[in-house]
Amino acid sequence: xxxxxxxxxxxxxxxxxxxxxxxxxxxxxxxxxxxxxxxxxxxxxxxxxxxxxxxxxxxxxxxxxxxxxxxxxxxxxxxxxxxxxxxxxxxxxxxxxxxxxxxxxxxxxxxxxxxxxxxxxxxxxxx
Amino acid sequence: xxxxxxxxxxxxxxxxxxxxxxxxxxxxxxxxxxxxxxxxxxxxxxxxxxxxxxxxxxxxxxxxxxxxxxxxxxxxxxxxxxxxxxxxxxxxxxxxxxxxxxxxxxxxxxxxxxxxxxxxxxxxxxxxxxxxxxxxxxxxxxxxxxxxxxxxxxxxxxxxxxxxxxxxxxxxxxxxxxxxxxxxxxxxxxxxxxxxxxxxxxxxxxxxxxxxxxxxxxxxxxxxxxxxxxxxxxxxxxxxxxxxxxxxxxxxxxxxxxxxxxxxxxxxxxxxxxxxxxxxxxxxxxxxxxxxxxxxxxxxxxxxxxxxxxxxxxxxxxxxxxxxxxxxxxxxxxxxxxxxxxxxxxxxxxxxxxxxxxxxxxxxxxxxxxxxxxxxxxxxxxxxxxxxxxxxxxxxxxxxxxxxxxxxxxxxxxxxxxxxxxxxxxxxxxxxxxxxxxxxxxxxxxxxxxxxxxxxxxxxxxxxxxxxxxxxx
Numbered sequence: 293x294x295x296x297x298x299x300x301x302x303x304x305x306x307x308x309x310x311x312x313x314x315x316x317x318x319x320x321x322x323x324x325x326x327x328x329x330x331x332x333x334x335x336x337x338x339x340x341x342x343x344x345x346x347x348x349x350x351x352x353x354x355x356x357x358x359x360x361x362x363x364x365x366x367x368x369x370x371x372x373x374x375x376x377x378x379x380x381x382x383x384x385x386x387x388x389x390x391x392x393x394x395x396x397x398x399x400x401x402x403x404x405x406x407x408x409x410x411x412x413x414x415x416x417x418x419x
Numbered sequence: 420x421x422x423x424x425x426x427x428x429x430x431x432x433x434x435x436x437x438x439x440x441x442x443x444x445x446x447x448x449x450x451x452x453x454x455x456x457x458x459x460x461x462x463x464x465x466x467x468x469x470x471x472x473x474x475x476x477x478x479x480x481x482x483x484x485x486x487x488x489x490x491x492x493x494x495x496x497x498x499x500x501x502x503x504x505x506x507x508x509x510x511x512x513x514x515x516x517x518x519x520x521x522x523x524x525x526x527x528x529x530x531x532x533x534x535x536x537x538x539x540x541x542x543x544x545x546x547x548x549x550x551x552x553x554x555x556x557x558x559x560x561x562x563x564x565x566x567x568x569x570x571x572x573x574x575x576x577x578x579x580x581x582x583x584x585x586x587x588x589x590x591x592x593x594x595x596x597x598x599x600x601x602x603x604x605x606x607x608x609x610x611x612x613x614x615x616x617x618x619x620x621x622x623x624x625x626x627x628x629x630x631x632x633x634x635x636x637x638x639x640x641x642x643x644x645x646x647x648x649x650x651x652x653x654x655x656x657x658x659x660x661x662x663x664x665x666x667x668x669x670x671x672x673x674x675x676x677x678x679x680x681x682x683x684x685x686x687x688x689x690x691x692x693x694x695x696x697x698x699x700x701x702x703x704x705x706x707x708x709x710x711x712x713x714x715x716x717x718x719x720x721x722x723x724x725x726x727x728x729x730x731x732x733x734x735x736x737x738x739x740x741x742x743x744x745x746x747x748x749x750x751x752x753x754x755x756x757x758x759x760x761x762x763x764x765x766x767x768x769x770x771x772x773x774x775x776x777x778x779x780x781x782x783x784x785x786x787x788x789x790x791x792x793x794x795x796x797x798x799x800x801x802x803x804x805x806x807x808x809x810x811x812x813x814x815x816x817x818x819x820x821x822x823x824x825x826x827x828x829x830x831x832x833x834x835x836x837x838x839x840x841x842x843x844x845x846x847x848x849x850x851x852x853x854x855x856x857x858x859x860x861x862x863x864x865x866x867x868x869x870x871x872x873x874x875x876x877x878x879x880x881x882x883x884x885x886x887x888x889x890x891x892x
Contacts, residue, residue, distance in 0.1 A: 327543050327660070330668055333665050334656060334669075337668065337672035340673075342676045344445050344449065345673075345677045345680050347449040348448050351451065351793055351796060352448055352783070353681060353779035353783070354507060354511075354779060355780070356448055357678075357780075359461065360648065360673060360678070361514050362465070363441050363673060364518055364673075365465075365518055366468060366655065367521045367522045367658055368472075368521065370525045370658050371521050371524070372475075374525060374529075375487055376475075384480075387487070388486055389520075390525055392488075392490040393521040393524075394517070395488050395495055396491045396517045397517050398469075399495030400494075400495035400496065400510075402465070403496065405458050406455065408504070408787070409451075409455040409458060410455065412451045412783075414794050
């Protein structure tokens with residue numbers, strides 16, 4: 293936990309230092325700023341993920357894999373926009389296929405993770 | 420206009436909530452007690468993100484979205500409910516394929532969309548789009564190949580052919596070269612040649628997926644499946660960069676980190692580098708290296724009755740499960756035997772090697788399904804010192820992970836790999852179908868030790884006999 297906080301703190305300081313730099317140097321290019329922020333988001337999420345996931349015991353590695361798979365089916369969000377936005381028909385249809393594929397992972401992934409986790413039981417204390 | 424801004428704000432709040440739910444949910448997975456609640460929280464986060472997205476102002480029609488959601492749920496729900504635990508490695512592999520398919524389609528759609536946008540995608544978005552499509556496409560076919568190998572319709576043996584490495588390298592550098600060219604030429608707006616380059620790159624990426632997994636054998640699957648997990652995550656993250664959506668970046672980074680950590684752990688457990696797993700084609704080449712032949716050595720085989728006598732009166736038993744247990748579906752018979760020993764006053768623990776089975780944590784899930792309490796399951800590090808004090812070590816369809824050559828024989832191909840110290844136990848009983856070598860294609864000295872007895876037969880039926888015999892003691 294302390295390691296996590298230190299990592300977050302360090303990253304936050306890094307952001308503070310660098311964003312003030314970019315704000316002065318590239319005040320006119322807000323587009324670049326927006327995309328730099330995305331890089332920070334990625335770095336912080338990867339840091340946090342790294343810290344948390346190294347603490348997942350080998351016992352739960354299969355559920356972990358099923359779970360992260362379900363979570364990364366968040367690409368459903370991007371698929372939905374493409375299926376429903378004002379685009380040529382064939383692109384909407386590609387979006388529809390993407391929505392279906394991602395939904396399989398969202399629904400199937402969370403259901404199967406729960407099924408697995410339900411099975412992990414401790415020794416029952418003798419009554 | 421104001422409505423639109425409030426809507427956009429709501430979408431962002433939903434995404435932030437979802438990100439927090441994902442991270443906290445994964446934190447729940449660090450303990451078995453909190454894991455289930457954590458995952459329910461993550462599922463709620465997903466629902467939040469989906470509902471938020473449906474309010475996106477860009478969406479003008481819902482018919483395709485609804486069809487996609489309904490079809491996906493109709494396939495996903497039965498898959499989630501009905502897939503047996505023994506088929507979990509295949510199911511994980513195939514789900515990487517679906518995830519990558521969604522990401523790749525989004526990448527292609529976005530690339531085509533930018534052809535109509537004046538000024539093009541710009542360097543950063545084009546970089547992200549290309550990365551997304553490249554990694555997405557190779558994960559589609561790579562996962563399909565892994566699925567085929569695990570399901571058994573593609574041979575689990577490594578497939579090699581002459582000049583394989585040269586051809587693979589050519590395809591790989593071709594795809595990467597096209598990717599670089601796309602970023603250099605298409606960022607300012609698409610041209611006709613850009614479309615062709617993009618199409619060829621996607622096809623080459625699909626080919627890479629096939630050639631990447633083809634030479635990798637069954638026992639290396641834990642690494643491959645973890646690696647594909649990582650790729651699927653990174654591709655999702657790239658999608659986030661391409662369309663400027665933070666929730667995709669966060670979720671993709673979490674998935675990427677998880678897959679990366681698991682691949683490293685798996686490689687370490689085999690004492691091999693990433694590169695060696697991916698390009699080594701282990702089983703294929705090493706089969707010829709089994710220099711230490713078994714000639715002149717003899718094994719002692721025992722009957723189930725004998726084995727039952729030894730196991731039944733043992734005080735301290737450690738069971739070492741391997742892929743053989745999964746194949747024979749012997750986990751329920753094992754649990755029955757373990758309960759019997761405990762009823763007779765003995766202690767039973769399970770020693771689980773990180774790469775036992777076909778994916779990370781495979782054995783744990785099978786034993787949990789058979790109602791073995793998780794506090795009986797121990798990691799390599801936790802239990803390795805305990806073999807000294809153990810009366811009987813029962814090796815169940817595991818081979819290479821128990822081979823003492825990994826410790827004592829520098830000429831052995833698996834030298835240096837961490838193994839379970841089964842040879843330290845007072846007696847060893849090995850349940851095995853025959854004397855065939857393990858995946859690495861090398862002899863296991865453990866089988867020829869004086870203290871070792873071989874119990875030949877199908878793990879499930881042999882164990883059922885042992886259980887009957889122990890009951891009659």
